[in-house]
Amino acid sequence: MSRLKLIIVPTLIISCLSLSSCFKDVDFGQAPDIALEPDLQVDLAYYELNETDFFDSETSLFTPLIRDTIRLEFLDDDYIQDGLMFAEFRFRHENRFPFPVRSNIKFLNKNERPEFNVAYVIPEGSLDSPGIIDTLKVMEGNDIRKVRRSFKMVMELEVLGDGKDLDGNLDFSSKGLFRFEF
Amino acid sequence: MRNKLYLIIFFFAGVCFSQNRPLLYNVDDLPQALLQNPGTRIDFTRHIGVPFFSQFHVFAGSTGVTAYDVFADNDTDINDRIRRVMNDLSAGDFFSVNEQLEILSFGWKVGQRGYFSTGIYQELDVFAYFPKDPAVLAFEGNADYIGENFNFSDANFTGEVLTVYHAGFTYKLDPQLSFGGRLKLYSGIFNAESTQNQGVFRTDATPGGPNFYTHAVEGLDVMVNTSGYASLKDREGMTVDQAMAELLSRSFFGQNFGLGVDFGFNYRVTEQFSINAAIQDLGLMFHQKDVENYHYFGSYSTEGLEPLFPELDDNEATIPYWDIFEEELDINLKDETTTSPYNTWRPLKFNASFEIGTGKAILPCDYLISKKPRYMNLFGMLVSGVNRPKGPTYGVTAYWDRKVTENFRFRLAYGVDEYSLTKLGLMASTRLKNFNFYLAANDIIGYTNLAKANSASLQFGMQFIFKYL
Numbered sequence: 001m002s003r004l005k006l007i008i009v010p011t012l013i014i015s016c017l018s019l020s021s022c023f024k025d026v027d028f029g030q031a032p033d034i035a036l037e038p039d040l041q042v043d044l045a046y047y048e049l050n051e052t053d054f055f056d057s058e059t060s061l062f063t064p065l066i067r068d069t070i071r072l073e074f075l076d077d078d079y080i081q082d083g084l085m086f087a088e089f090r091f092r093h094e095n096r097f098p099f100p101v102r103s104n105i106k107f108l109n110k111n112e113r114p115e116f117n118v119a120y121v122i123p124e125g126s127l128d129s130p131g132i133i134d135t136l137k138v139m140e141g142n143d144i145r146k147v148r149r150s151f152k153m154v155m156e157l158e159v160l161g162d163g164k165d166l167d168g169n170l171d172f173s174s175k176g177l178f179r180f181e182f
Numbered sequence: 183m184r185n186k187l188y189l190i191i192f193f194f195a196g197v198c199f200s201q202n203r204p205l206l207y208n209v210d211d212l213p214q215a216l217l218q219n220p221g222t223r224i225d226f227t228r229h230i231g232v233p234f235f236s237q238f239h240v241f242a243g244s245t246g247v248t249a250y251d252v253f254a255d256n257d258t259d260i261n262d263r264i265r266r267v268m269n270d271l272s273a274g275d276f277f278s279v280n281e282q283l284e285i286l287s288f289g290w291k292v293g294q295r296g297y298f299s300t301g302i303y304q305e306l307d308v309f310a311y312f313p314k315d316p317a318v319l320a321f322e323g324n325a326d327y328i329g330e331n332f333n334f335s336d337a338n339f340t341g342e343v344l345t346v347y348h349a350g351f352t353y354k355l356d357p358q359l360s361f362g363g364r365l366k367l368y369s370g371i372f373n374a375e376s377t378q379n380q381g382v383f384r385t386d387a388t389p390g391g392p393n394f395y396t397h398a399v400e401g402l403d404v405m406v407n408t409s410g411y412a413s414l415k416d417r418e419g420m421t422v423d424q425a426m427a428e429l430l431s432r433s434f435f436g437q438n439f440g441l442g443v444d445f446g447f448n449y450r451v452t453e454q455f456s457i458n459a460a461i462q463d464l465g466l467m468f469h470q471k472d473v474e475n476y477h478y479f480g481s482y483s484t485e486g487l488e489p490l491f492p493e494l495d496d497n498e499a500t501i502p503y504w505d506i507f508e509e510e511l512d513i514n515l516k517d518e519t520t521t522s523p524y525n526t527w528r529p530l531k532f533n534a535s536f537e538i539g540t541g542k543a544i545l546p547c548d549y550l551i552s553k554k555p556r557y558m559n560l561f562g563m564l565v566s567g568v569n570r571p572k573g574p575t576y577g578v579t580a581y582w583d584r585k586v587t588e589n590f591r592f593r594l595a596y597g598v599d600e601y602s603l604t605k606l607g608l609m610a611s612t613r614l615k616n617f618n619f620y621l622a623a624n625d626i627i628g629y630t631n632l633a634k635a636n637s638a639s640l641q642f643g644m645q646f647i648f649k650y651l
Contacts, residue, residue, distance in 0.1 A: 023633040027255040035261055038323030041385060043486030046393040053491050068489035069500040090394070155489060174486070175394040177325060 036182040044089070044174040045070055045153065051097070051166045054159055062163035067156040075150050076110075079180070086179035087139040087147045095122040095131040096168035099161035103133075105174075107150035115146040121160065127168060203239070204564050204579035205593055205609035205622035206641065207533055208448070208458060212611060212620060213289060213645065216299050218533060219460035220350040220362030221446035224297060225556070231287030231301070231645040239282040243601045243637030246275040246312070250633040268321060273314040273336040274572065276600075281306040285345075287645065292351075299364075300349040304433060307529060309570055310339035324385045328395070331382040334404050338379065338571050340526070343371040343410075344467070345433055350444065361447035368528070370438035370467055371429055372410035375526055377571040379404045381481075391485065398483035399515060406476040407524045409438050409469035440467035442528055454557065459534035470523040482514035530569040537562035537583075558585045575600050579607070589613040595624070601637040602628065618647045 054063050074080065095101055104119040116139070123131035139147045159166065208222055209215045213229040214237050215222045231237070247267050254263065282305045289299030315332040324332070350364030381402035385395050410432070414425050442465015448458040487503045494500065539557025560583035567574040577599030585591040595607040607624035621642040628635025 023249060024631040025255050026250055026253040026633040028253050030253055030260045033260050034264065036321050037261065038320060039325035040323045041325045041328065041395060043393045043395050043397060043484065045487045045489055046485055047489055047491070048392065049491065057493060063493075066491045068491045070487045070489055071502070071504045073504045092394075155491075157491075173393045180323075 036180070038180050040178045040180070042176050042178060044072075044176055045155070046171075046173045047155075048169060048171050049157070050169045054163060054166060062166070064159045064161075064163060065156065067154060069152055069154045071152050072150065075147065079182070080178075081148055083180040083182045084144060084148055084178060085140070085181045086177075087144060088177040089118065089137040089139070089174065090135070090176075091118060091137070091174045092134040092172070093122045093132065094171040095125045095133075096127050097159065097166060097170060098124050098126065098168065099159050099163070099166065100124045100131070101170060102156075102158040102160055103172075104156040104158075106154040106156070107146070108152040108154060109149045110151045112152075115150045116143070122170070125168070130171075203622070203641065204533075204566055204577065204581070204597060205595055205607050205624065206620075207564055207566070208535060208537060208562065209583070209591075209593070209609070209611065211591070211613075211647065211649075212618070213287060213299060213647070214284075214620075214643065216289070216297075216350060216352060216362070217348075217364075217444075218462060218531075219446035219448070219458060220299075220352055220364045220444050221360050221448050221458065221460060222352065222362070223354070223360050223448045223450075223456075224352065226647045226649045227291040228648040229287070229289050229299075229645055231284060231643065234283065234285055235643060236287040236301075236645045237282065237284035237303070237641065237643040239280070239639070239641045241280045241637065241639035242278070243639075244275070244277045245600050245636065246271045248634050248636055250631075253633070264321070268314070268317055271312045271314060273311060273333070275312040276570070276575075277308075277310050277312070279306065279308040284643065295354040297352040297362075298349070299352070302345060302347050304343075304345050306343045308339075308341040309529070310341075311336065311572060313337045319383070324383075328385050328387050331384050334379045334381040334383070334402060337404065338377050340375040340377060340529075340571065342373045342375075342467070342526075343429060344373075344440075345369040345371065345436065348444075358450045359447065362445075364444035366442040366444070366463070366465060368440035368442060368465065368467055369434070369436040370409060370440065370469065371432045371436040373438070373467065373469055373526065374406065374408045374411060376404065376406040388485070392488075393485040396483055396485050398481075400481050400483075402478060402480055402515060404478040407469070407473070407526075408475065409471070409473045409524075410436065411472070412474035412521075413472050415474075437471035438467060438469045440528070441465055446533075454539045455536070456539075457534075457536045460532070462531040462533075463528040464530055465528045467526045467528060468523065469526065473521050473523060475520045475522060475524065476517065477520065478515070478517045480515040482511060484510075527569075531567070532569075532574075533564060533566045535562050535564035556585075559583070577605075579605075581607075593622075597624070602635075613647065616646045616648050617644065619644045 053066060056063055091105060093103060101122045103122055104117060106117040107115045109115050118137045120133050120135060122133045125131035203218055206212055206214045207218050210223055210225045251267050252263055282303055285302040285304060287301035289297060292298050313336045315336045319332045347367040348364050350362055352360060352362035354360040381400060383399050385397050388396050414420060414428060442463050444460065444462045446460025448456060450456040487507060490501060492501060538561045541558040562581050564579045567576045577597055579595050579597035581593050581595035583593040590612045593609040597605040597607060599605065602625060604627055605624055606626040609622035611618065611620035624639055625635055625637055629638060632638055
């Protein structure tokens with residue numbers, strides 16, 4: 001074999017083999033199926049109320065119904081609108097008032113219309129033995145759209161009683177488990 | 183028989199890629215050996231590379247994961263595979279891409295003992311550790327990791343494109359010792375690095391606390407430095423092709439510069455036994471132009487929003503709790519963009535080996551040529567490494583270097599490194615008169631199916647090498 005062939009032949013072989021080398025047993029067409037599916041545990045709202053919250057600060061009159069609103073603007077973000085597939089809300093009340101308390105947690109859309117709500121009566125309790133409600137609200141399937149449309153969380157509390165000798169406190173904690181698929 | 187041997191060698195060389203340059207290290211008839219050890223003992227008197235073709239080197243590798251691990255063509259779900267891979271990978275696993283293209287290369291003998299070599303090459307180097315915690319947080323969320331830290335320090339990467347102008351001198355002090363050095367001028371084209379990040383995100387259950395959890399970002403200090411990026415980013419509508427063209431236009435004289443040196447020696451302990459060592463790229467890049475740095479820092483914790491049930495008239499607006507929350511976030515978790523100059527160390531490379539020769543060559547009878555006895559078989563062991571942000575990466579290679587004829591040699595190597603424990607490599611170098619062509623490749627086993635290989639690389643080049651005066 002001449003010296004020229006010595007170079008040309010191996011070079012051709014190398015070129016052919018390099019070009020024919022490939023990835024086997026793999027399917028890169030699966031790439032679009034890759035999905036991020038994070039489950040996020042997120043605190044929502046909490047409060048600790050006592051009897052003063054149910055009396056008018058100027059007139060000292062008993063106010064059995066109080067409410068407050070928080071905007072949950074993160075629910076309006078694109079990643080929620082596009083990727084939220086499941087939501088599980090957990091609400092927990094501990095009532096140390098000697099009266100039952102009605103709680104109504106409403107989720108409103110941007111037009112102030114309710115999308116869904118969670119309502120229950122918290123039994124009366126005492127400092128040593130609080131009345132406890134610990135509830136879950138699962139939103140999935142078509143219901144998840146209601147969460148996506150929600151923008152505000154309105155919390156209404158109504159003391160069921162005349163408020164006489166109202167003493168104690170009412171604790172609230174809440175969180176959401178949000179499952180996404182991107 | 184010899185022809186068959188050539189074909190077999192080239193066959194295997196052609197179906198594999200090389201990881202690094204242990205296959206070219208200390209090869210005394212290739213100028214590329216001088217790039218790894220300027221003190222290498224060489225047996226040629228002049229060389230000139232074919233412009234742009236004297237050395238092309240490309241390497242890509244990852245520890246702990248292959249393409250097959252993620253994209254296997256079977257019945258399992260790709261997302262289950264990704265979860266499994268993420269569980270298996272640690273924050274110490276890494277991905278690396280390195281490419282070098284020699285643009286110019288030439289050199290000549292100076293006096294009886296010296297050799298001057300110089301040239302230009304372009305290099306791309308990307309090295310990223312697997313950002314384990316951020317990846318787990320993005321892929322799985324925090325629900326299953328209550329009470330655990332997500333470390334921002336897991337985000338750790340460097341990437342650079344630069345042109346290197348170099349000139350080196352090799353000096354043979356006596357029959358035993360040769361040593362050399364190389365001065366390098368770096369011309370930076372692009373750089374991005376983020377290596378000293380700190381801080382954690384964690385979610386703690388707080389039984390007895392005001393809410394179910396506390397979410398906290400503690401000690402966040404994330405810095406991403408870039409040079410050569412801001413001017414690209416600011417050009418709206420720039421396509422990838424246009425960005426590449428812009429980068430290429432900076433190839434010869436980028437905006438940022440640096441200096442570095444290589445040192446090395448070769449010591450022949452006996453006629454048959456030699457030791458040698460070298461360091462490469464002991465140098466700094468000074469990034470002063472087209473710099474844009476992104477800094478994220480601070481600490482913050484929250485248990486959620488706390489409604490206060492204020493006494494409001496019907497016309498009064500509620501307290502903007504969310505806005506207050508966002509303001510607190512902005513106050514406590516800050517981000518700023520600066521254009522402060524910064525410096526980066528080049529990835530320092532080091533090599534050390536010993537070599538034993540057997541089978542003394544029959545030298546040509548020419549009184550003009552001063553040559554010491556050479557050996558047709560060389561057995562050596564090489565330890566090589568590269569300094570990276572979390573510490574050096576190592577590799578050990580044992581090789582058999584065989585000179586088949588005066589014009590053809592090959593090197594068969596077995597190596598272990600952090601990518602693979604079965605790294606078979608082969609180098610072949612042939613010469614037609616003064617024209618040299620070489621090809622070096624590693625990971626022969628992996629190259630049979632790149633999808634299952636942890637690394638792949640290839641080196642080849644062609645040049646004119648003159649052995650006689």
